[in-house]
Amino acid sequence: MDNRIVFPQLIGNNHLKKIMGTDIGRGNMGHAYILEGPAGSGKHTAARSIASALACTSAKDSTKPLPCGTCLACRKIAGGISPDVFFIRREADRATLGVDAIRKLREDLYIAPNENEKKVYIIEDADTMTVQAQNALLLSLESPPPYVVFLLLTENAAALLETIRSRAPVLRMQWFGADALAEHLKQESRFAALAQREPDFFAQAITAAGGAIGRARQILDRTSEESADYLSMRDDAGRLVTLLFFPDYPGAAELLRNLPKDREEVLSLLDMVLLALxxxxxVKKNAAVPMMFYLSKDACRHIGDKVSIARICAAQEEILLARSDIQSNASVYTTCTSLLMKKH
Ligand SMILES: [Zn+2]
Incomplete structure (x- = not known):
């Protein structure tokens, strides 16, 4: 077991691989796990890897990776056509995952697996489950049929009911420092070529990804508008940080005028500001940690040298407060204006 390659699709995350590899290898699977990490951190890849490892017909052959990726069961899961792996997600226009979806799941639960040993239910954005939905799920978590495994994917496990968390260990997805992330991606030839050709864009994308490998890939691939959006949001976040500390710096009015219309996007912007802070x-504390927002420690010191640690902490609190105000439906414009107009 020790030298076996576990979850070859999932980069890094050795802690998670060790726990899951051991649990699956010993046939010692729990009934539920919470996979916690930001968007793009590999939760889906991890969930699919777990489901495949449970179904893989080569699972007992320790000379092969777990899952093997080539047997029929593995291929069906990779292709999204396994009859024993279910994705439960909220509808596109809904903010929450309601009790109806969980009731439907519960009706299906007692039907034995179609072809695999286990049935795997993957609940996406599990923290968006209403309290009623979580309580309905809890009934299933307390005494599920022996062949059932739940995987709850969430950006924030603390947002789940304590009763759910007490029945499902939390597995945190690994955050990568910029260097490790760049190294991993450069193993793919197209990214290695890109890093050569456009070193600045490559470095920017890596830092903009904030340690999440899927997000880095999206930005680098420029597949969607997301890439451009991300980079422009990054500029805004950088400007916002400057304005927090130096309110006389030009550009506040323009920044406020151009704030994203979408509330979720404003929250992402504030999250990015938190990464910068x-x-x-x-850097102020000389901590030996990778940068999550600035391209280098030197770029970070450029601002850091001019502000006190107390001021940085105060700014963090202001951003967190603004974040929660916006979440509770306060006006985005008013909240951000007062953020920038604070006298220090
Ligand atoms: Zn297989």
Whole structure:
């Protein structure tokens, strides 16, 4: 078991691989696990790897990777056509995952697996389950049929009911420092070529990804508008940080005018600001940690040298407060204006 390749599709995450590899190898699977990590951190890849490892017909052959990726069961799961792996997600226009979806799941639960030993239910954005939905799920978590495994994917496990968390260990997805992330991606030839051709864009994308490998890939691939959006949001976040500390710096009015219309996007912007503040605090404390927002420690010191650690902490609190105000439906414009107009 020790030298076996576990979850070859999933980069890094040795802690998770060790736990799951051991649980699956010993036939010792729990009934539920929570996979926690930001968007693009590999939760889906991990969930599919777990489901495949449970179904893989070569699972007992320790000379092969777990899952092997080539047997019929593995291929069906990779292709999204396994009759024993279910994705439960909220409808596109809904903010929450309601109790109806969980009731439907519960009706299906007691039907034995079609072809695999286990039935795997993957609940996406599990923290968007209503309390009613979570309580309905809890009934299934307490005494599920022996062949059932639940995987709850979430950006924030703390947002789940304590009763759910007490029945499902939390597996945190690994965050990568910029260097490790760049190294991993450069193993793919198209990214290695890109890093050669456009070193600045490559470096920017890596840092903009904030340690999430899927997000880095999206930005680098420029497959969607997401790439351009990301880079422009990054610029805005950088400007916002500057304005927080130096309110006289030009550009506040323009920034406020061009704030994203979408509330979720404003929250992402503030999250990015938090990453930048975290970098600033780390550099002030001489902590040996990778930068999550700034391209280098030197770029970070450029601002860091001019502000005190107390001021950085205060700014973090202001951003967190603004974040929660916006989440509770306060006006985005008013909240951000007062953020920038604070006298220090
Ligand atoms: Zn297989």
């Amino acid at each position: 975290r970098d600033l605090a780390a």
